[in-house]
Amino acid sequence: MSTKKNSTKYIIQLKDDSKSSIKKSEKDLSIKFTSSAELNSKVRAQDILSSGNGLFLKNLGLAIVEDYEVARLHSMTNASSNPIIYWEEERIFTPVVELDIINEMKVQMQDLSNKLGQLEELIKESKTTNADQNYTWGLHAMGMELCKYTGKGVDICILDTGFYGKHPDFKDRNITGKSFVSGEKWDIDGHGHGTHCTGTAAGHFSKTDNKRYGVAYEANIAIAKVLSDSGSGSTSSIIDAIDNSLEKGYKVISMSLGSPVRIGEKPSPIFEQVGRKALENNSLLIAAAGNDSSRPSLPKPVSSPANAESIMAVAALDESLKVARFSNGGINASNGGRVDIAAPGVNVFSASSKNVGNGDLYRTMNGTSMATPHVAGLAALYWEAFPNLSAEGIWLKLEKKAKHLTNQLVRDVGQGLAQTL
């Protein structure tokens, strides 16, 4: 068995194509040239070259030789009397247009590959395990689709009407609770408001239609029932629950409750003391701004306890990112009753208690009560991301990251729409 060696061809340019010049070249190169005029079906160019002869292309004045000594070609080209004026090794040519297209495609494929890699990273980081998930408008507005934080390990305490403890969406969650309302258990929620707020702050997605409605879905949930099943409670129940929360070291305390105040009324020194002590204990109190307004003609001042300087006040936005018609504003700002931030509070879908009405597990509600747990959930995400930050640091970060809302007054929406990290 023999192996054919790849031959190398050289193209030679002669000084002229006169017979005398060709003869001289044949003599100097020690090679016999066959003219291309002699080629036919029996005498092929490759046969001539393979036999050690050269091929003279009579119409071009060029000759082709195969496997010739390069050093000899060099010396003959440099000699002034030599008939060879130029030579070069045969090159491989491909169609230029096709190459351009291929190169362009290579660049585009590399670009696409980079983008796919980035997308892959994003999907991995966001831990979005269920590709069919869709989000409530509120979570979408806060940028939750791209958020990689889950609130893992952060305790959120919800002060409200309690929680429906048998809700299937919370089956495997770490939930503790205590009732501060005489004769009513924390895990029944005969109103549904508390379950809805808990769902927004720390729920995940609806197991029936796969809609994501909760912010910090890996946070630890603590329920403090401070409002009765009729939806009302007292100052002392709330203070008792906050005292208990600080004792337990809960980081985020969400209060979707309020008591209206008059224009010019100063904040309660009681709640100012509570809010300040909470911050000193590294807990952040977040409260609803209140729903007493009838906009645009009649905005009302931020309710108590949200009007305390040391408690974060949350206003409600509708789906067009405008302040909700019922949401209270910073009318008493000179006394500390400002709105600090805003969040979705109209048509908010979340969990509900089966012990209410027709026993639905989900419900859509309106109110600054619905806006508040959005911010509470975000605070848990921020704390997961920045575990060493103080409560005041988390507050400042939430405000700093908030999305400025054009054509909305700071009086009504504070620093703007709360955003995820």
Added chain:
Amino acid sequence: MKIYLAVLKDDVVLNTDILNYFVDMEFKILDYYPKFKMLKLECKKALNQTSLKYVKSIEEEKTFNI
């Protein structure tokens, strides 16, 4: 009967003398929240009918709603 919440002054330490003072002033102590230095008090009298020592601020219990 009215329920009040009172924040003690910063330099006040809740001891027997202080507790007896509130009893003498016809206040029944219902609870104490140490994290906030706050007392929950019960009294027949309205706030404008009395003045209290040792107290930084006091207000009547309010109702809060959803």
